[in-house]
Structure formats: C-alpha cells, structure tokens
Amino acid sequence: MKNKIRKLRKEKNYRQEDLATALGVTRQTINAIENDKYDCTLLLAFKLANLLxxxxxxxxxxxxxxxxxx
Amino acid sequence: MKNKIRKLRKEKNYRQEDLATALGVTRQTINAIENDKYDCTLLLAFKLANLLxxxxxxxxxxxxxxxxxx
DNA sequence: TTGAAATGTAAAAAATATTATACATTTGAG
DNA sequence: CTCAAATGTATAATATTTTTTACATTTCAA
Structure with missing residues (x-):
C-alpha cells in the first residue's frame, strides 16, 4: 500500500530511527513500511499519522x- | 480501538455475514472487530470504510x- | 575522498490477526 | 410463545506483522 511517510518524515527532518523511537517500534519496522514491504497494523497507522x-x-x-x- | 462499524452497518441493513462476504473475510472477523476483540489490519480498515x-x-x-x- | 551516519536487508523468533469448525445465546417476526 | 436467523464465543491452526541481531550499502558533510 503506497504511503507518504518518507515525504512527510523528511519535511520534518526526522530519521527513521526518530520515528521508531517516538512510536515505540524498531527502525526496521519504519523502514519496511516506508518501502512498502508489508502493511502495518491499524494502530501503528494512527500513530504514524498523528506524529506526522x-x-x-x-x-x-x-x-x-x-x-x-x- | 473503538469503532462505528455496527452503527453504520445497521444503518445500511447489513448483517455481519454480508460485510464478511463483501470483504472476503469470515463473519468471525467482522464480529471480533465490531466488538473490539483486536485491531484489524490496515487494509481491512480501508475496505470496511469504503464499503460503509x-x-x-x-x-x-x-x-x-x-x-x-x- | 573519506568516514560516520543513515538507510537497506536477512533470517529466525515472537506477537498478533484471521480462518475453520463448532456450538451457545440473543433477537425478532409470526 | 416459538422457531429460525443473527450474533456471540471457543479453540486450534494458519498467515502476517514486528522484533532481535547482525551486517551491507548509500549518502553527505568535513
């Protein structure tokens, strides 16, 4: 599923690591979702949207x- | 995670079975999500929103x- | 150009969502 | 009330997401 995470993350000058820490997941999870390796859970989607x-x-x-x- | 599925489903006179069939999941999944047993996947969330x-x-x-x- | 920071990737284990099957309970029309 | 339809629930199996650990590649400022 396509997403705008990388775009919005860079606009805010965050690293993948920053998102991960803020959301309580690992950097690998952020990386995988940004690169559309799999769909994240609904709760993580809400957390990402909220943070971004x-x-x-x-x-x-x-x-x-x-x-x-x- | 709270949701309005039951409310919107009844407004459209659908049964849990109808949603399940339309979305390609089982009735148990619809029931569990309506009753907040667990969070559904992001894709199913989009499908539900779209259908409702x-x-x-x-x-x-x-x-x-x-x-x-x- | 070089080196460190940031990002990409892999594989196995853990956590969570969904299915399949089956039965129990509730609800509402007749 | 009564019966069937709709909904709730249980458990084990399967599928998918996330973690953990580790290393490879890219990027960019000095």
Missing part, C-alpha cells in the same frame, strides 16, 4: 482494485 | 493515550 501531523486516509493509499467489491 | 461509505479516520477511534508520544 496528518490522517490515516491521507498518509496511506491502498490500491483501487483492493477496495473494489468482490 | 466513510473514512478510516471516521470509522475508528484509537484511545488518546495510545497516540500520545512516549
């Missing part, structure tokens, strides 16, 4: 096809 | 203390 001064809906963008009704 | 005609940020409300910086 935005909303979950703005921060993440799921692929259209995944939202379409089956 | 709202946003992730509106549908879910994490507890304040969990968002505060450590």
């Amino acid at each position: 001064g935005t909303t979950v809906d703005d921060l993440f963008e799921p692929e259209r096809k995944l939202l379409e009704n089956h | 005609g709202t946003t992730v940020d509106d549908l879910f409300e994490p507890e304040r203390k969990l968002l505060e910086n450590h």
